[in-house]
Amino acid sequence: MRPFVYARANDAAEAVKAGGTFLAGGTTLLDLMKLDVMRPARVVDINDLSREFSAIEYGPQGLRLGALAHMAEAAQHPVIVREFPMIAQSLSLAASAQLRNMATLGGNVLQRTRCTYFRDTSWSRCNKREPGSGCAALDGVNRKHAVLGTSPNCIATYAGDFAQSLIALDAAVELAGPSGTRRISFANLHVAPGDDPSVETVLRPGELITAFTVPALFFARRSLYLKIRDRQSYEFALASAAVALDLDGGTVREARIALGGVATRPWRAREAEAALRGKSLDENSARAAAEAAFAGAVTHGGNDRKPELGKRTLVRALLEARALEV
Amino acid sequence: MATAEAAPAPAAGGTVPVTLNVNGKSHALALDPRTTLLDALREHLDLTGSKKGCDHGQCGACTVLVDGRRVLSCLTLAASVRGPVTTIEGLAQNNGLHPMQQAFIDHDAFQCGYCTPGQIMSAVACVREGHVRSDGEIREYMSGNLCRCAAYPNILAAIKDAASRMQDKA
Numbered sequence: 001m002r003p004f005v006y007a008r009a010n011d012a013a014e015a016v017k018a019g020g021t022f023l024a025g026g027t028t029l030l031d032l033m034k035l036d037v038m039r040p041a042r043v044v045d046i047n048d049l050s051r052e053f054s055a056i057e058y059g060p061q062g063l064r065l066g067a068l069a070h071m072a073e074a075a076q077h078p079v080i081v082r083e084f085p086m087i088a089q090s091l092s093l094a095a096s097a098q099l100r101n102m103a104t105l106g107g108n109v110l111q112r113t114r115c116t117y118f119r120d121t122s123w124s125r126c127n128k129r130e131p132g133s134g135c136a137a138l139d140g141v142n143r144k145h146a147v148l149g150t151s152p153n154c155i156a157t158y159a160g161d162f163a164q165s166l167i168a169l170d171a172a173v174e175l176a177g178p179s180g181t182r183r184i185s186f187a188n189l190h191v192a193p194g195d196d197p198s199v200e201t202v203l204r205p206g207e208l209i210t211a212f213t214v215p216a217l218f219f220a221r222r223s224l225y226l227k228i229r230d231r232q233s234y235e236f237a238l239a240s241a242a243v244a245l246d247l248d249g250g251t252v253r254e255a256r257i258a259l260g261g262v263a264t265r266p267w268r269a270r271e272a273e274a275a276l277r278g279k280s281l282d283e284n285s286a287r288a289a290a291e292a293a294f295a296g297a298v299t300h301g302g303n304d305r306k307p308e309l310g311k312r313t314l315v316r317a318l319l320e321a322r323a324l325e326v
Numbered sequence: 327m328a329t330a331e332a333a334p335a336p337a338a339g340g341t342v343p344v345t346l347n348v349n350g351k352s353h354a355l356a357l358d359p360r361t362t363l364l365d366a367l368r369e370h371l372d373l374t375g376s377k378k379g380c381d382h383g384q385c386g387a388c389t390v391l392v393d394g395r396r397v398l399s400c401l402t403l404a405a406s407v408r409g410p411v412t413t414i415e416g417l418a419q420n421n422g423l424h425p426m427q428q429a430f431i432d433h434d435a436f437q438c439g440y441c442t443p444g445q446i447m448s449a450v451a452c453v454r455e456g457h458v459r460s461d462g463e464i465r466e467y468m469s470g471n472l473c474r475c476a477a478y479p480n481i482l483a484a485i486k487d488a489a490s491r492m493q494d495k496a
Contacts, residue, residue: 006342006359006405023406030362030401031382043359045406072395096470097457098448099383101395102402233469 001033008045011052012176016206020044024068025103027095028111036121037112037129046208053210058083062216067106067174067209071095071162074105084214086168086223086242090161090260093227096234106209109163109189109266110201114236115145115156127153128197135197143302144238147310148263150298154197156264157236158190163266164242165225168258171214177207186212190265200265219246219254221326226317227260228309237261239310241317245281250322252276252285257318259293262310269293272314286318287311342405348373349416357404364388364399367413375414375443379472386471389444390414396451398470414443417450426450429488430481437475445471449485450492458489 009015015022020042023029032038050068057064058079065074074080075091095103103111117123117136125134137145137155145155163186165171171186189201203209223244229235240260246253255276257269272293279285290311297307341356346363348371355370364381367373367390379387381400388400393409417424426446429435436442448471452458457467464485465478473481 001360004359006403023403026403026406027383027398027401030403034382043403045403047406047408096386097452097455097467098386098389098396098398098470102397233466 002036002039004033004040005042006045007042008048010048012049012208012210015044015046015049016176016178016208018042018044019206022046022107022208024107025070025099027099027103028107032112032119035119037119049210056080060216061213063087063212063214065105065212065214067211068104071100071103071105071108072097075100082221084165084169084217084220084223086220086225086244087162087165087214089225090165090227090240090242093225094161105162105212109160109166109186109209111160112200113156114159116141118156128156128193128200131196131198138300141302142300144236144261145300145303145306146262146264147297147299147303147306148259148267148294149192149265151193151195151197151264153195154193154264155300155303156193156197157261158263158265158267159236159261160266161225161227161237161240161260163190164240164258164260166212166214167266167268168223168242168244168256169214169217169220170256171212173209174211174213175203175207176210177204181210186266187268193264217244217256220244222247222321222324223256224317224321224324226313226320228313229261239306239313241310241314243314243317243321245318245321247281247322250280250282252279252281255289255318257289257293257314259310259314262294262297262306269314271295276318281318281322283315283319286315289318290314344405344407346371346404346407347410349412350410355404359403359405361404362400363390363392363402363404363407363411366404367399367411373413373415376447377440377443379441379444384472385441385444386448387441387444389447389471391447391451394451394454396448412447414447417446424450425491426453426484426488429484429491433480433484433487434477435480435484436473436477441471441473441475445473445481449481449488452485453489453492458485461486 021040053066054068125136227240242258244256272289275289275292377387379385383401391412
């Protein structure tokens with residue numbers, strides 16, 4: 001690991017002025033610093049901000065999650081378990097108990113890709129790590145790589161689960177920065193790789209996530225997060241689906257759908273939602289929605305089977321959500 | 327108990343003052359900021375019970391308790407630790423083994439033993455969290471601790487046994 005200067009921030013104002021890489025749970029940062037992928041000259045420990053930004057609150061407006069709350073606290077929060085099962089499941093199906101005790105919600109959504117070519121610096125080609133160097137995954141081992149939101153410069157999968165719940169539920173992000181605070185839609189936080197895959201979010205230098213807000217949604221009790229992976233626990237998604245359904249009998253009034261493990265960024269499947277609206281939900285309509293969700297899929301050999309896996313994951317999630325007794 | 331109250335003064339390439347409370351004892355250290363909690367325990371405090379397996383948060387061999395919560399010491403900067411740390415060396419009380427340690431022996435819940443300190447620390451937390459209501463729940467909540475010898479069936483048996491012993495004690 002390269003040398004760095006360690007500093008602590010007492011509050012958000014101090015943190016955003018400190019001019020460094022923020023350290024909260026450290027589960028991504030320390031890992032990638034040991035791999036020499038992240039090389040911060042200055043690490044600003046923001047864990048004391050938990051005094052101000054770790055509360056989990058629920059009211060008529062919805063849910064407010066402090067960015068310094070740990071994954072475990074949100075995953076087990078009785079109100080989240082009851083009112084937003086999708087959020088609780090997306091958190092408790094991620095990582096391990098130890099990591100969920102360490103990782104914060106703000107850090108979780110900013111976790112970096114698991115792309116081997118990004119994580120291993122012995123590979124010279126990685127546009128995310130070294131802009132302009134190329135992409136070794138395009139013609140490499142890309143079984144786990146993204147099929148949605150890809151660019152000719154990067155097919156690295158966005159690895160997170162929690163973010164799929166946030167994007168499905170129209171969450172917003174509260175930010176503090178050197179020039180003040182602002183609030184943006186969570187859907188606008190991450191950007192697809194496009195021309196420069198090294199840019200992953202719209203965060204400005206020094207900007208810090210302080211909270212997430214999730215608007216109240218009466219049908220969120222009929223929601224779930226289905227995660228398909230190579231082993232049953234403690235593994236990233238090959239494909240996942242966050243689904244919430246507003247049903248009138250067997251007919252879909254409204255659906256919220258996001259897909260994990262298959263895209264380069266948190267992925268809202270609005271085409272699938274539109275395909276279901278007003279339809280009777282059965283295996284055929286669910287399959288049609290899944291086809292719509294993956295209509296734009298681009299594969300690169302190793303991940304040729306991913307669109308089909310993603311479709312089947314979504315179909316199963318929709319049918320399981322329909323069967324929920326709420 | 328809070329440790330390292332004052333923000334360490336930034337100094338590139340130098341050391342930072344770190345106060346660690348480990349197993350009830352306070353230690354004042356001057357550490358390279360890069361030092362993880364695991365390396366501080368093993369290399370600076372000679373507490374070698376916590377093991378370095380992958381050093382990347384994937385195996386659980388380095389699991390310790392900070393503020394009573396199980397965490398991975400290999401992905402924790404020593405300078406960032408605020409709460410009291412409990413390692414495998416601090417688990418036994420009054421010269422007797424902790425019920426989880428005894429249960430691991432009784433159920434032969436290890437072969438090579440390298441993952442065992444992490445397994446035991448994680449298992450103690452797993453019981454205290456209440457995540458022992460079924461075999462499936464124990465397996466899920468212990469999935470962050472890998473055992474390459476695959477002693478999993480005996481680890482599961484040990485945890486179930488210790489869970490009842492720990493509840494009897496409480």
